Amino acid sequence: xxxxxxxxxxxxxxxxxxxxxxxxxxxxxxxxxxxxxxxxxxxxxxxxxxxxxxxxxxxxxxxxxxxxxxxxxxxxxxxxxxxxxxxxxxxxxxxxxxxxxxxxxxxxxxxxxxxxxxxxxxxxxxxxxxxxxxxxxxxxxxxxxxxxxxxxxxxxxxxxxxxxxxxxxxxxxxxxxxxxxxxxxxxxxxxxxxxxxxxxxxxxxxxxxxxxxxxxxxxxxxxxxxxxxxx
Amino acid sequence: xxxxxxxxxxxxxxxxxxxxxxxxxxxxxxxxxxxxxxxxxxxxxxxxxxxxxxxxxxxxxxxxxxxxxxxxxxxxxxxxxxxxxxxxxxxxxxxxxxxxxxxxxxxxxxxxxxxxxxxxxxxxxxxxxxxxxxxxxxxxxxxxxxxxxxxxxxxxxxxxxxxxxxxxxxxxxxxxxxxxxxxxxxxxxxxxxxxxxxxxxxxxxxxxxxxxxxxxxxxxxxxxxxxxxxxxxxxxxxxxxxxxxxxxxxxxxxxxxxxxxxxxxxxxxxxxxxxxxxxxxxxxxxxxxxxxxxxxxxxxxxxxxxxxxxxxxxxxxxxxxxxxxxxxxxxxxxxxxxxxxxxxxxxxxxxxxxxxxxxxxxxxxxxxxxxxxxxxxxxxxxxxxxxxxxxxxxxxxxxxxxxxxxxxxxxxxxxxxxxxxxxxxxxxxxxxxxxxxxxxxxxxxxxxxxxxxxxxxxxx
Numbered sequence: 001x002x003x004x005x006x007x008x009x010x011x012x013x014x015x016x017x018x019x020x021x022x023x024x025x026x027x028x029x030x031x032x033x034x035x036x037x038x039x040x041x042x043x044x045x046x047x048x049x050x051x052x053x054x055x056x057x058x059x060x061x062x063x064x065x066x067x068x069x070x071x072x073x074x075x076x077x078x079x080x081x082x083x084x085x086x087x088x089x090x091x092x093x094x095x096x097x098x099x100x101x102x103x104x105x106x107x108x109x110x111x112x113x114x115x116x117x118x119x120x121x122x123x124x125x126x127x128x129x130x131x132x133x134x135x136x137x138x139x140x141x142x143x144x145x146x147x148x149x150x151x152x153x154x155x156x157x158x159x160x161x162x163x164x165x166x167x168x169x170x171x172x173x174x175x176x177x178x179x180x181x182x183x184x185x186x187x188x189x190x191x192x193x194x195x196x197x198x199x200x201x202x203x204x205x206x207x208x209x210x211x212x213x214x215x216x217x218x219x220x221x222x223x224x225x226x227x228x229x230x231x
Numbered sequence: 232x233x234x235x236x237x238x239x240x241x242x243x244x245x246x247x248x249x250x251x252x253x254x255x256x257x258x259x260x261x262x263x264x265x266x267x268x269x270x271x272x273x274x275x276x277x278x279x280x281x282x283x284x285x286x287x288x289x290x291x292x293x294x295x296x297x298x299x300x301x302x303x304x305x306x307x308x309x310x311x312x313x314x315x316x317x318x319x320x321x322x323x324x325x326x327x328x329x330x331x332x333x334x335x336x337x338x339x340x341x342x343x344x345x346x347x348x349x350x351x352x353x354x355x356x357x358x359x360x361x362x363x364x365x366x367x368x369x370x371x372x373x374x375x376x377x378x379x380x381x382x383x384x385x386x387x388x389x390x391x392x393x394x395x396x397x398x399x400x401x402x403x404x405x406x407x408x409x410x411x412x413x414x415x416x417x418x419x420x421x422x423x424x425x426x427x428x429x430x431x432x433x434x435x436x437x438x439x440x441x442x443x444x445x446x447x448x449x450x451x452x453x454x455x456x457x458x459x460x461x462x463x464x465x466x467x468x469x470x471x472x473x474x475x476x477x478x479x480x481x482x483x484x485x486x487x488x489x490x491x492x493x494x495x496x497x498x499x500x501x502x503x504x505x506x507x508x509x510x511x512x513x514x515x516x517x518x519x520x521x522x523x524x525x526x527x528x529x530x531x532x533x534x535x536x537x538x539x540x541x542x543x544x545x546x547x548x549x550x551x552x553x554x555x556x557x558x559x560x561x562x563x564x565x566x567x568x569x570x571x572x573x574x575x576x577x578x579x580x581x582x583x584x585x586x587x588x589x590x591x592x593x594x595x596x597x598x599x600x601x602x603x604x605x606x607x608x609x610x611x612x613x614x615x616x617x618x619x620x621x622x623x624x625x626x627x628x629x630x631x632x633x634x635x636x637x638x639x640x641x642x643x644x645x646x647x648x649x650x651x652x653x654x655x656x657x658x659x660x661x662x663x664x665x666x667x668x669x670x671x672x673x674x675x676x677x678x679x680x681x682x683x684x685x686x687x688x689x690x691x
Contacts, residue, residue, distance in 0.1 A: 121485065125490045129449070129450060130454075130499060137489075151495055152502050153495070207487050
């Protein structure tokens with residue numbers, strides 16, 4: 001489905017939260033690299049999709065009603081074979097049904113297990129006065145505790161993106177630390193410019209989280225994404 | 232349209248008064264004391280003459296055209312009625328100084344909306360309510376008496392505050408501490424807002440520096456666009472009040488939970504190249520530095536002092552504000568070798584030379600060489616408020632050197648007797664940025680360097 005189709009379907013269904021699969025589809029169309037993520041509505045389909053993608057894989061519950069996928073026991077990572085996938089599927093369904101009995105669960109999202117990289121968070125929110133604003137920061141603990149992030153008002157240029165990645169306190173971590181590969185910072189800057197261009201062209205989108213993004217020596221990939229539409 | 236506020240050919244003052252001390256009197260008296268050469272029409276149903284001007288019963292009774300109306304009426308209801316009259320008269324610019332509108336909430340909000348509705352319907356631009364309007368050489372609508380003529384300077388101050396803007400204007404005009412051109416207070420900004428004024432003053436060739444105080448940002452997206460354009464041409468110093476850390480929304484996303492009003496405003500300042508001030512003094516002080524000093528090409532600073540300990544402290548402050556203290560070039564060191572007991576370093580310690588040839592001569596010989604050094608972009612000069620510095624102050628030696636070398640200098644003064652300190656602060660302070668502390672001077676200089684470097688980058 002295209003961005004327009006996904007957005008109009010969500011509108012028809014009167015929901016403002018997109019699924020991870022929908023979010024990645026939309027971001028992919030905007031030129032932002034996301035881990036391929038596909039929906040499996042049955043256990044058998046989850047297995048055959050995992051076979052296609054290649055192990056290890058990750059299964060995540062796919063439901064517009066469950067926003068905290070980890071808390072609900074809806075995320076299983078590093079599944080190395082068919083048996084692991086089958087077991088994970090059942091566990092996710094049991095746990096999520098118990099966690100949210102009324103939730104409409106469409107199935108699980110199957111994605112390949114991304115190689116770990118420098119953990120990045122990117123996002124967008126709309127400010128009542130400034131309009132869309134994009135954010136960049138280091139993910140994980142650094143964003144949770146230190147809120148070490150930078151913002152810019154949309155639309156941004158490459159020079160703004162360069163300032164954004166250079167402005168965070170933990171910028172040294174992007175250069176590679178204790179043997180870790182450096183992050184492909186110019187690639188991340190391009191992602192921010194694409195994100196800005198995308199939100200500028202899509203006023204119906206209220207908030208975006210790309211968290212985490214794994215940045216590598218070359219390139220980066222969005223591992224999890226959320227998109228919230230305007231009311 | 233903005234021209235009608237700043238360069239009207241005729242002005243009516245509603246609520247004008249013949250009683251000295253009353254607001255309606257001060258406003259008419261301020262207009263009379265300015266260089267305003269157009270027609271002045273005081274409006275008051277009960278008077279015939281105020282300060283020599285013929286008084287009219289209402290706006291509609293005025294025979295000629297009225298470019299600008301200034302109102303200082305006691306109640307919001309009367310103000311709304313006046314707006315109706317202005318619409319009938321065909322007035323296109325109104326300054327409403329009275330309070331009691333949206334800032335009060337409730338009924339006040341309703342009255343303000345009525346004003347906005349009348350303005351929109353009749354194509355009237357409104358400044359205020361709850362403001363003190365304009366202070367300039369050509370027209371003064373402020374509610375504080377002006378003691379002197381407003382300079383035709385190169386700095387404008389714009390802000391939401393009514394009383395403070397009026398107070399700051401009177402302070403600056405009386406003390407001649409800043410070469411202002413205009414002070415403009417727009418209060419509740421029911422119509423005319425920061426974006427209108429930034430754009431207007433951005434296009435005014437005789438305005439070199441804009442200082443702006445905001446409590447709320449009316450249209451941040453537009454502000455970002457306009458400020459980026461204006462700040463690329465001239466410095467815009469920005470004090471943002473009411474910044475809060477807490478996110479203003481119940482966000483669904485992680486991003487939303489981190490984003491706060493203050494972070495977004497700061498991001499906008501960085502993105503546009505505006506210079507953030509942290510208080511009203513800085514709003515004025517930074518404007519002083521930017522309006523009197525040339526832009527530096529870099530952040531390399533020479534510190535000129537008589538006391539080693541002061542030099543140490545300034546060095547630390549420079550480091551924490553992103554300024555460097557490089558050594559002087561071999562040529563300068565050689566040239567100055569007779570002035571120092573040990574080869575000259577940075578901070579440049581004048582003590583030895585002063586004991587030999589006195590302060591004035593030392594300053595005249597050492598300071599220009601240090602400032603001209605190719606390793607140096609700017610200087611911090613520490614002066615003491617004692618008798619030995621007075622000759623140099625009276626002869627305006629520092630001013631001459633700054634002009635000749637054409638690099639920025641800030642003066643800091645930390646010790647002295649008030650009688651001498653005041654001379655440095657007041658007299659030298661008319662021409663140069665003089666600070667009563669090291670940290671304030673270093674911070675202001677760091678902002679100048681930051682802007683100078685940004686300008687270099689964009690020009691390259």
